Amino acid sequence: MQTNEAKKSNESNFLMKIVKNQCFIPLAALLLLALFNLIADPSFFKITLGYNSAGNPVLSGFLVTILDSGSELAILAIGMTLVTAATGGQDISVGAAIAISGSVLLRVLCGSNSRPETLQAPIIVAFLVSCVVAMLFGAFNGVLVAYFKIQPMIATLILYTAGRSIAAWINNNELPVISDTTFTYFGEFIPGIPIPTPFFIAVACMILIGIVLKVTNLRLFTQAVGINESSSRLNGLNPAFIKVLSFVILGLCVAVVGLIKVSRISTINYSVIAKDIEMDAILAVALGGNALSGGKFNMAASIIGAYVIQFLTTTLYKFQVQSDALPAYKAMVVIMLVVVSAPVVREKFSSLTKKLKVKEVA
Numbered sequence: 001m002q003t004n005e006a007k008k009s010n011e012s013n014f015l016m017k018i019v020k021n022q023c024f025i026p027l028a029a030l031l032l033l034a035l036f037n038l039i040a041d042p043s044f045f046k047i048t049l050g051y052n053s054a055g056n057p058v059l060s061g062f063l064v065t066i067l068d069s070g071s072e073l074a075i076l077a078i079g080m081t082l083v084t085a086a087t088g089g090q091d092i093s094v095g096a097a098i099a100i101s102g103s104v105l106l107r108v109l110c111g112s113n114s115r116p117e118t119l120q121a122p123i124i125v126a127f128l129v130s131c132v133v134a135m136l137f138g139a140f141n142g143v144l145v146a147y148f149k150i151q152p153m154i155a156t157l158i159l160y161t162a163g164r165s166i167a168a169w170i171n172n173n174e175l176p177v178i179s180d181t182t183f184t185y186f187g188e189f190i191p192g193i194p195i196p197t198p199f200f201i202a203v204a205c206m207i208l209i210g211i212v213l214k215v216t217n218l219r220l221f222t223q224a225v226g227i228n229e230s231s232s233r234l235n236g237l238n239p240a241f242i243k244v245l246s247f248v249i250l251g252l253c254v255a256v257v258g259l260i261k262v263s264r265i266s267t268i269n270y271s272v273i274a275k276d277i278e279m280d281a282i283l284a285v286a287l288g289g290n291a292l293s294g295g296k297f298n299m300a301a302s303i304i305g306a307y308v309i310q311f312l313t314t315t316l317y318k319f320q321v322q323s324d325a326l327p328a329y330k331a332m333v334v335i336m337l338v339v340v341s342a343p344v345v346r347e348k349f350s351s352l353t354k355k356l357k358v359k360e361v362a
Contacts (some may be wrong), residue, residue, distance in 0.1 A: 022289040026304040029287065033311045037062075037318070044318060049194060054181070059194040062314055067195075070310030071202035072257045076281040077306040078209050079250030081290060081297050082218075085226045086246040087145055088294030089152025090282045094254055096163020097137055098274040101258030103167035105130040106176040106268055109183070114176040123183060131255040137163075138251025142244030160278075168270045178266040187263030198260050205256060206303060213299065222246060226294030276327075280309050 018024060037044040047061040076094055083091050108129050111120035137159060144155035190197055213219045224232040225239045232239055257277075262268050286292055287308055288301030309330075316329055339345060 022298040022301045023304060025289055026287050026301055026308050029308045030304065030311060033308065033315060037315060041318070044315075052189065054191065056189060056191045057194045058189050059196075062318060064196065066307060066310050066314050067199045069198075069314070070307040071196070071198040072260055073277070073280055073284055073306040073310055074202045074303045075205050075253050075256050076250075076277065077284040077288075077302040078205060078299065079246075079253035080281045081285050081288070081299055081302040082222055082246040083152070083250050084282075084285050084290060084292055085294055085297040086222045086243050087152045088226060088292070089145070090278075090285075090292065091141060091156045091247065091250055092153055092278045092282075093137075093141065093156040093159035093163055094250070094257075094278045094281060095274040095276065096160050096167070097134055097251065097254045098258045098261060098277070099164045099167035099268070099270050100137065100170070101130045101134040101255045102262040102268050102273060103170040103270070104133045105258060105262055106178065107170050109178055110171075110176040114171065114174040115179070117179060119178070119180050119183070123186075127255070127259055130258060131252055134255035134258065135248045135251040138247040138249075138254070139244055142247030145247070146240035146243035164270050167268070171268075175267055175269070178262075183263055183266055185263070187260045187265075201256065201260065205253070209299060218245075219297075223296050227296070280313075281306070284309050 044062050047059055047063055049057055050060055052058050080091065080094070083089070105126050108121050108126035109119050109123065110116050113120075141152075141156050141159060144150045144158075145152050148155075185191075186197055186201070188197060189195075221232070221237055221242050224235070224237060225242045229239045232242075257274070261273055282292075284306035285297075285302050287305035288298060288303075290297045290302060312330060312333055313326070316326055321329055
């Protein structure tokens, strides 16, 4: 009898550990969306192997689209998670910053001619220049927040407002076009590999940030500053530097997404590129169960949250939801998911289950 009770107790504890895990909510949301699509239309999961215009094998299907487009969001979620954890605020300028980064990239590749027959600089050089520019703009936002004590959303509103105009000014309001097909590899497919390249770029970013968080004190310092800035300063940390660093890392993530975005179409549309992507990035962080007020964070949960947001977006498009109504549908679903994943709700659920366990024992 005691053995059965012990087994039940172990099973209950195991389930509690799963539920308490921060990745549980985004994974559960992912499962619910998958079940919905499986019931509504099983063809949603169909993946076909075809050939693109160049005759190279490529995979296509809604799941491939989620991996492809969701990878951009996952990369942004990495930087947004660090900014949120360190500052207790969010950067709403990442869409405009992507436009600037992409514009700089194209400017270096095209030179003075907006439609060159050959690249005017190696792609890696153009990318590094765009990284530097994006990181400088990230540092600009970080300085406003860390040293001038401006609330993050207000500080980044400056770049949010002016960013796309700056991007257009960089290329003299022209729309540069890259004719070199190798440039498209970063946003589409590498010949012979049927999986979209952005997914591999996202995996590389995940591995890199995983190594950084593992071998450095970035996680500890970021969380310490986010939890209690005054206490972290007394313990020898420089909160201002940590905050600026988080914005600089987000700037680097922005540059990577900028490369992917302009590579997809070999040009740029300043007013449309990465439109409203900052909102999805913030939602990904929230859906991952990370407190938007700063402090502790779970990077894996944010990344999963990014793919959940893209899964939701693709599902809505699949069922032909009108584009102007899409944000409203997405908002309703995301609000429910975010509320369920909120720390307060999780704590109350945990206390409720503990009370039920006590009653069972009694």
